[in-house]
Amino acid sequence: MARDGAAYVCQSCGAVHAKWSGRCDACGQWNTLVEEVGARQPGALAPTKATRTRGLAFETLQAETPEPPRIETGVAEFDRVCGGGVVPGSAILLGGDPGVGKSTLLMQVCGQAALRGAKVAYVSGEEAVEQVRSRAQRMGLAQAPVNLAAETSVRDILDALKRDQFDLVIIDSIQTLWSDAHEAGPGSVTQVRACAGELVRLAKKKRVAVVLVGHVTKDGQIAGPRVVEHMVDAVLSFEGERGYPFRVLRAAKNRFGATDEIGVFEMGDSGLREVANPSAxxxxxxxxxxxxxxxxxxxxxxxxxxxxxxxxxxxxxxxxxxxxxxxxxxxxxxxxxxxxxxxxxxxxxxxxxxxxxxxxxxxxxxxxxxxxxxxxxxxxxxxxxxxxxxxxxxxxxxxxxxxxxxxxxxxxxxxxxxxxxxxxxxxxxxxxxxxxxxxxxxxxxxxxxxxxxxxxxxxx
CATH class of the missing domain: 3.30.230.10 (Ribosomal Protein S5; domain 2)
Known part of the structure; x- marks a missing residue:
């Protein structure tokens, strides 16, 4: 029997089970159920608070909605895939195979955006600040005014981001973050869902664009619960065949642009080079x-x-x-x-x-x-x-x-x-x-x- 406040959560799809089983009933995967304390039991209602709430106000479709502003990062291929630039208050999930160049791409994006006047923060949970700085120097971005930090506690990251107003925040990666509100380990379904939810809420409240890096499984899917892909505004995938220097950025989901755009890059010694004419x-x-x-x-x-x-x-x-x-x-x-x-x-x-x-x-x-x-x-x-x-x-x-x-x-x-x-x-x-x-x-x-x-x- 599970302990009080504990449930068994599938690490593949995020389904919650009242007791352990060798096979997840939701996705059919074997040996993926892990006991996590603090997970809500299936069928249980969310805790309620006896507080006064505002009435729900409806609006009509006839109201005029201005076009959302865009932050042009200076990396034209990245801006193209995002729909013409990054929208303030949006959350973007970037996935790709290990070593394909996700961190290199985002360092180039935040460095160029900072040089254009945007206030940018780069938070790494996988590398030390010295390693990130070394990559920026190799790419010729040592003079870019980027705010660097190495942290995995989502509470500390949120406190730092709330103290100041940023235009663009890079989180590398979401699987390394952990929240003290849950006892599950970093990278688990519960932690990924909770940390992503907190960062998405911050993006909407502070009108800051947040880019989350996500690891992928052996099947090429972004690791963690699929609910994370529903929470964010855009899901981008960075692809590249081994043995080829070419990298392709695709949008699988984009609430602010088309999903059939691609950005083409060529990997070199000093980072990624944009390819304006892929045909040649x-x-x-x-x-x-x-x-x-x-x-x-x-x-x-x-x-x-x-x-x-x-x-x-x-x-x-x-x-x-x-x-x-x-x-x-x-x-x-x-x-x-x-x-x-x-x-x-x-x-x-x-x-x-x-x-x-x-x-x-x-x-x-x-x-x-x-x-x-x-x-x-x-x-x-x-x-x-x-x-x-x-x-x-x-x-x-x-x-x-x-x-x-x-x-x-x-x-x-x-x-x-x-x-x-x-x-x-x-x-x-x-x-x-x-x-x-x-x-x-x-x-x-x-x-x-x-x-x-x-x-x-x-x-x-």
Whole structure:
């Protein structure tokens, strides 16, 4: 039986149980229940106070609401993902794999914001002040007027933040904080939920923007209860493939901006460098394009991005051929292979198939179907696409090539980077600044690749 005032809390989802069990009934995880004193028993009511409360006042939708002001940090890619800057009074949760550069990014953000006149505080629960100062010196931000502190007690942090008015506060990280109101250890579900709630309330009351760093689990999810993601105004993820210097900042949730924007950075010896033109970065060096390569004209957020799809189709040495994909959805690859076999006559049943998105970028658009199919067909047929050709379009199960959104913006970006033609859906030819090889069926696109039927001046 649990002690008085104690309950068993799942460390995976935060569900509270009256007694211990090997498996959490809420999320199904095993061996995640930990006894915590002070946690509310399931079904118990919250304690009440006999105090006089104000009446609830309603307002109408017709009232004018001014646009929330923004704090421009000076890091344009970070401001872009946040919706044009950081909103005072907002709470932002930033997650990412260990070593991806979360602390480096936030040091750059707070340093640049402080140099622009904002009053910034950086509170580290993982490093000493000397370590944070050393990183700032390496990044060339030693003269930035940033207020540094190393503390893990949320009570001491709140007292310090209440004594002065800050514009931006960085907490690195939320899993290291602890509250003396709970007996659970730092990093537990109870502590993370309580500390995050206190900091979010401070952000709303003092009109200060708070950025919380969150660790991630092996599944890539932010550690701790999901209620933390509901409490904050924005959830950002900082991604990067090992072996690549590129880092991508994405917004999974944003109450003050779009959730499909990305910010691209390049990691260097002196910190992160903003990449204003990701297309030139992901395409790499020029030169003759080999068979199995196709340049995809995609859209990430509000801007077009060109990236290269690389495919390799090789005879299989085993009874079961391999299907390996990096940077794209494996289920989507299986669908494209099935359409190529059933609608276009290509055979992949006895071949290994490898598909890679160059540069470590992950593509989630259905518009990449035609680029992946063109790369696979080019490799299987040993027929390279023209050097100056971009490809985009969605493929249906019937083999139809469908139009996608913002086709004109995709083609304009390709023209700006020196591409001379496009393999695209029929609707793209109406307002295209480039010559378009329009295809309505996937079989027609494969026939053009096999027979090298391209406009003059666009030879492979």
């Amino acid at each position: 970065l992901f395409l790499g060096e020029g030169g003759e394009r080999a068979a199995g390569a196709a340049v995809f004209a995609g859209i990430e957020g509000s801007r077009p991005v060109l990236v290269e799809f690389q495919a390799l189709v090789a005879p299989s040495a085993y009874g079961t051929p391999r299907r390996a994909v990096v940077g794209w959805d494996s289920g989507r690859l299986a669908m494209v292979l099935a359409v190529l076999e059933s609608r276009c006559g290509l055979q992949f049943g006895n071949r290994d198939v490898y598909l890679n998105v160059a540069g470590g970028l992950r593509i989630n658009e259905p518009a990449a179907d035609l680029a992946a199919a063109a790369a696979l067909a080019s490799s299987a047929l040993e027929a390279p696409l023209p050097q100056g050709c971009v490809v985009f379009g969605e493929i249906s199960l019937s083999g139809e090539v469908r139009g996608v959104g913002r086709m004109e913006a995709r083609l304009k970006e390709a023209a700006k980077l020196g591409f001379s033609q496009a393999l695209a859906p029929t609707a793209a030819a109406e307002t295209s600044p480039l010559p378009v090889t329009a295809v309505g069926r996937l079989a027609e696109a494969i026939r053009r690749i096999a027979e090298s039927e391209w406009p003059k001046g666009a030879a492979a």
